[in-house]
Amino acid sequence: MVTFSEISPSEFFYRNRDLAGFTNPARALYMAVRELVENSLDACELTRMLPDIYVRIVPDGQGGETSEPRAYRVTVADNGPGVDPHHVPRAFGKVFYGSKYVLRQSRGMFGMGGTMAVLYGQITTNKPVKVTTSVDGKSRHIFEMLIDIGENKPIILRRDTEEANGKTGTRVDVVLEGDFTRSAQKINEYFKQTALVGSYANLTFVDPIGRISTFERATESLPPPPKETLPHPYGVDVEAFKRMVKLNEEKTMKRFMTTHFHRLGDKTAVKFLMFAGVKPELAPEKLSNEQVVTIVDALQRFQEFLPPDASCLSPVGEQILSTGILKELEPEFSTVVARPPSSYSGFPFLVEVGLVYGGKVLEPGRKLFRFANRIPLLYDESSDVSFRVLNEEIDWRRYHVPDEAPVAVITHICSTKVPYKTVGKEYIADRPEIEAEIRNAVREALRRLSLYLSKKGSMEAVQRK
Amino acid sequence: MVTFSEISPSEFFYRNRDLAGFTNPARALYMAVRELVENSLDACELTRMLPDIYVRIVPDGQGGETSEPRAYRVTVADNGPGVDPHHVPRAFGKVFYGSKYVLRQSRGMFGMGGTMAVLYGQITTNKPVKVTTSVDGKSRHIFEMLIDIGENKPIILRRDTEEANGKTGTRVDVVLEGDFTRSAQKINEYFKQTALVGSYANLTFVDPIGRISTFERATESLPPPPKETLPHPYGVDVEAFKRMVKLNEEKTMKRFMTTHFHRLGDKTAVKFLMFAGVKPELAPEKLSNEQVVTIVDALQRFQEFLPPDASCLSPVGEQILSTGILKELEPEFSTVVARPPSSYSGFPFLVEVGLVYGGKVLEPGRKLFRFANRIPLLYDESSDVSFRVLNEEIDWRRYHVPDEAPVAVITHICSTKVPYKTVGKEYIADRPEIEAEIRNAVREALRRLSLYLSKKGSMEAVQRK
Numbered sequence: 028m029v030t031f032s033e034i035s036p037s038e039f040f041y042r043n044r045d046l047a048g049f050t051n052p053a054r055a056l057y058m059a060v061r062e063l064v065e066n067s068l069d070a071c072e073l074t075r076m077l078p079d080i081y082v083r084i085v086p087d088g089q090g091g092e093t094s095e096p097r098a099y100r101v102t103v104a105d106n107g108p109g110v111d112p113h114h115v116p117r118a119f120g121k122v123f124y125g126s127k128y129v130l131r132q133s134r135g136m137f138g139m140g141g142t143m144a145v146l147y148g149q150i151t152t153n154k155p156v157k158v159t160t161s162v163d164g165k166s167r168h169i170f171e172m173l174i175d176i177g178e179n180k181p182i183i184l185r186r187d188t189e190e191a192n193g194k195t196g197t198r199v200d201v202v203l204e205g206d207f208t209r210s211a212q213k214i215n216e217y218f219k220q221t222a223l224v225g226s227y228a229n230l231t232f233v234d235p236i237g238r239i240s241t242f243e244r245a246t247e248s249l250p251p252p253p254k255e256t257l258p259h260p261y262g263v264d265v266e267a268f269k270r271m272v273k274l275n276e277e278k279t280m281k282r283f284m285t286t287h288f289h290r291l292g293d294k295t296a297v298k299f300l301m302f303a304g305v306k307p308e309l310a311p312e313k314l315s316n317e318q319v320v321t322i323v324d325a326l327q328r329f330q331e332f333l334p335p336d337a338s339c340l341s342p343v344g345e346q347i348l349s350t351g352i353l354k355e356l357e358p359e360f361s362t363v364v365a366r367p368p369s370s371y372s373g374f375p376f377l378v379e380v381g382l383v384y385g386g387k388v389l390e391p392g393r394k395l396f397r398f399a400n401r402i403p404l405l406y407d408e409s410s411d412v413s414f415r416v417l418n419e420e421i422d423w424r425r426y427h428v429p430d431e432a433p434v435a436v437i438t439h440i441c442s443t444k445v446p447y448k449t450v451g452k453e454y455i456a457d458r459p460e461i462e463a464e465i466r467n468a469v470r471e472a473l474r475r476l477s478l479y480l481s482k483k484g485s486m487e488a489v490q491r492k
Numbered sequence: 493m494v495t496f497s498e499i500s501p502s503e504f505f506y507r508n509r510d511l512a513g514f515t516n517p518a519r520a521l522y523m524a525v526r527e528l529v530e531n532s533l534d535a536c537e538l539t540r541m542l543p544d545i546y547v548r549i550v551p552d553g554q555g556g557e558t559s560e561p562r563a564y565r566v567t568v569a570d571n572g573p574g575v576d577p578h579h580v581p582r583a584f585g586k587v588f589y590g591s592k593y594v595l596r597q598s599r600g601m602f603g604m605g606g607t608m609a610v611l612y613g614q615i616t617t618n619k620p621v622k623v624t625t626s627v628d629g630k631s632r633h634i635f636e637m638l639i640d641i642g643e644n645k646p647i648i649l650r651r652d653t654e655e656a657n658g659k660t661g662t663r664v665d666v667v668l669e670g671d672f673t674r675s676a677q678k679i680n681e682y683f684k685q686t687a688l689v690g691s692y693a694n695l696t697f698v699d700p701i702g703r704i705s706t707f708e709r710a711t712e713s714l715p716p717p718p719k720e721t722l723p724h725p726y727g728v729d730v731e732a733f734k735r736m737v738k739l740n741e742e743k744t745m746k747r748f749m750t751t752h753f754h755r756l757g758d759k760t761a762v763k764f765l766m767f768a769g770v771k772p773e774l775a776p777e778k779l780s781n782e783q784v785v786t787i788v789d790a791l792q793r794f795q796e797f798l799p800p801d802a803s804c805l806s807p808v809g810e811q812i813l814s815t816g817i818l819k820e821l822e823p824e825f826s827t828v829v830a831r832p833p834s835s836y837s838g839f840p841f842l843v844e845v846g847l848v849y850g851g852k853v854l855e856p857g858r859k860l861f862r863f864a865n866r867i868p869l870l871y872d873e874s875s876d877v878s879f880r881v882l883n884e885e886i887d888w889r890r891y892h893v894p895d896e897a898p899v900a901v902i903t904h905i906c907s908t909k910v911p912y913k914t915v916g917k918e919y920i921a922d923r924p925e926i927e928a929e930i931r932n933a934v935r936e937a938l939r940r941l942s943l944y945l946s947k948k949g950s951m952e953a954v955q956r957k
């Protein structure tokens with residue numbers, strides 16, 4: 028007797044929380060911190076506020092309990108724009124609910140990171156999450172909630188309003204089973220690297236025994252904000268095309284094309300429609316199913332679309348990256364290569380690479396620091412596209428860089444859609460276009476290092492012995 | 493103005509189909525074949541039928557089109573029990589719907605593999621899937637369907653019934669954009685390896701130019717079926733415990749424990765309840781929230797629960813594995829090590845390892861064949877737990893096996909819940925318990941190989957030169 032059942036998205040990730048990165052107490056503690064911090068950074072950058080983010084981890088309950096894993100209260104507070112109270116319950120209590128389902132670069136993309144932290148807390152400690160937020164600085168809204176995991180919806184236990192002190196922002200308190208001993212080093216590294224690429228942010232971290240680490244902003248200027256963009260022709264499949272046609276209000280195919288696609292002007296639109304065998308004056312709703320398939324196929328084959336432009340991307344920038352490198356790694360030599368924008372499957376992306384040699388901090392051997400949309404990626408290095416490029420596609424000997432030389436490579440990929448291989452955003456798939464861009468950037472950086480080393484010449488050879 | 497939206501599970505995997513393994517036309521073609529074949533094998537094994545599975549890939553439409561990627565019709569037909577017509581639309585047209593959400597070993601576990609093949613076909617070719625099935629051999633039900641991706645529900649375009657010819661079974665025809673040139677080798681390898689561990693199955697594969705590959709069954713006996721099991725105490729969190737209590741009909745905590753947990757008898761149940769500070773006679777519905785948390789915490793710490801037994805597992809078995817190895821690899825030496833059952837986070841699993849040396853097929857160097865619940869895993873080898881054990885935790889020199897020796901290692905992990913790291917079931921997380929079992933099995937196999945090699949002695953050394 029075969030019995031069928033349906034499960035909700037929250038049920039799916041409750042059962043398969045490994046897929047979302049919440050594998051064990053140490054990793055879950057790390058994930059909860061990063062998911063909440065990334066939400067705060069996204070929110071501040073979107074509304075152009077210099078981020079002040081406060082993170083605290085406090086042992087929860089049972090005074091005598093000292094062995095790990097154990098319950099911790101994780102608090103993340105920001106000075107961001109706050110969350111509209113009408114949306115708070117679902118933003119934190121529903122999987123696949125969020126504001127980042129648009130085509131614009133942001134750290135968040137799945138609509139579930141914050142909710143996973145809440146869910147993991149609930150299943151390990153049975154305690155509700157507390158979300159405190161103010162969108163106008165006048166009133167502050169307090170929610171205590173659980174998640175109805177079977178139904179994928181929030182259960183509001185308590186809902187209060189109080190006076191705010193003039194500041195907007197959001198604070199999340201979640202109690203979960205963690206293992207700080209095992210995740211301390213990664214959590215500290217996460218803050219350090221976040222500060223490296225986000226030197227406009229103030230980060231404060233208070234750990235379970237009360238030690239305070241502060242990362243003060245080194246600049247008052249936020250990077251230029253990424254703009255929301257239209258899909259690029261190469262990124263469109265039949266489903267997406269049909270939806271565009273359905274919502275379309277333009278009268279002709281020519282107008283439809285130029286208003287729905289990224290960087291598509293009249294002349295190219297007409298040229299493409301002729302190429303696809305479609306009259307430019309045709310009304311879009313009159314397209315047959317066969318014509319839709321023909322057009323989408325032609326979209327992939329037409330060679331004259333302009334590549335995506337960078338206005339929808341927000342790189343770290345050569346200056347911020349160099350400043351961060353100098354401050355964190357105090358190198359003997361460093362260089363930053365910023366590649367022009369490219370695209371994979373129609374999604375704009377660009378690669379920035381920093382190459383660092385010698386100095387006070389680096390130890391012998393090659394170290395890799397990976398970032399995507401400004402998020403430090405600290406796990407599963409050997410599965411990541413950057414690691415593969417460095418170890419399988421770069422011939423280090425050719426640049427006269429010995430294996431034991433103290434070298435660090437920093438890679439940052441920013442995109443309207445980072446092709447993570449996992450829901451836990453651990454590492455990036457090896458898309459050939461991205462691979463090529465990383466390879467080109469690293470080679471250019473290595474040429475510069477090679478030049479520096481040869482200038483340093485025999486003196487370096489003597490120093491190294 | 494921040495706008496929030498909710499997306500459905502199908503919408504999520506439409507946008508993020510990389511997460512489900514449908515990354516590009518070559519990979520998608522492979523994934524469609526494997527998802528459908530795995531469904532057929534699961535169904536036949538569950539109902540104890542020797543599987544006859546037929547797979548055909550045919551170029552679809554446009555006579556002259558010869559360049560790849562291009563549209564293919566993928567057909568997978570089996571002689572299994574069929575799918576209840578009441579459930580067909582949702583089984584194939586809804587993400588997170590299926591019959592494998594129970595605690596029993598099977599290839600499927602997510603409730604979405606077949607649906608993803610249908611979805612990918614729809615978005616690349618706009619064509620509906622055709623599902624033909626008979627559960628009684630008398631009448632055959634035909635469905636032509638699309639998926640409403642925004643709503644995660646099936647759209648039935650056509651629904652017919654005709655006479656069946658006495659046979660039960662299911663046939664799925666899906667049209668999708670694939671790249672057979674690029675995926676041919678992997679698809680052929682998938683069949684070969686499926687046959688290696690599933691030598692009770694007949695597999696027939698007809699490729700796009702009409703070449704037929706047949707893998708005939710080498711045995712008429714199916715492996716013993718895995719039984720559905722109760723959760724093991726170590727695998728239970730607060731959420732799961734509360735649900736058990738809610739559905740419970742037993743009058744006392746003692747009865748509740750013994751009827752809801754795997755291998756938990758009266759004596760141990762009472763001992764545990766005393767350990768957790770709960771009266772064995774207490775009515776479960778009277779438990780307070782605090783008591784629930786205390787009990788779940790105590791479940792992790794109590795040392796006297798019996799380890800899981802193997803009745804819920806279905807290994808390949810030493811005999812089938814050896815036979816498959818001899819047939820496929822014609823080795824000079826081979827051995828199989830079957831480890832006793834173990835568990836991770838309360839989920840039973842066991843590891844079987846085959847070690848193969850020399851012979852007609854193997855080339856110099858170490859080759860790894862990975863299986864999980866009898867599924868061949870052909871991608872992302874270097875991220876997998878087996879690869880890491882072989883390359884980072886085994887000292888091959890210690891067993892006098894030189895790096896260029898022609899060696900193959902076959903690992904099979906079977907579990908009620910395989911800890912895949914990705915929805916595309918590409919590779920397995922390195923859970924310490926699983927790591928340990930693979931390591932122990934490989935070491936034992938290497939001891940035996942080492943013995944064989946030393947007996948072969950200097951004669952082998954002469955032969956190798």
Ligand SMILES: Nc1ncnc2c1ncn2[C@@H]1O[C@H](COP(=O)(O)OP(=O)(O)OP(=O)(O)O)[C@@H](O)[C@H]1O
Nearest residue numbers: 066070118125126135136137138139140141142197
């Ligand atoms: N600190 C915050 N300030 C403002 N808005 C927030 C904050 N935290 C969460 N949100 C809102 O809640 C939504 C849901 O957050 P959640 O982390 O679950 O998903 P996401 O960030 O959209 O995507 P991802 O799963 O990739 O993190 C966000 O899209 C955002 O609109």
Ligand SMILES: Nc1ncnc2c1ncn2[C@@H]1O[C@H](COP(=O)(O)OP(=O)(O)OP(=O)(O)O)[C@@H](O)[C@H]1O
Nearest residue numbers: 531535583590591600601602603604605606607662
């Ligand atoms: N050939 C088949 N014969 C019998 N039942 C089938 C067949 N194919 C699919 N099904 C049924 O349809 C359900 C959904 O299949 P689907 O592949 O989407 O999910 P799953 O196999 O349960 O999990 P997974 O996503 O891990 O493959 C299955 O659980 C099974 O009950």
Ligand SMILES: [Mg+2]
Nearest residue numbers: 066135140141
């Ligand atoms: Mg988020």
Ligand SMILES: [Mg+2]
Nearest residue numbers: 531600605606
């Ligand atoms: Mg399946």
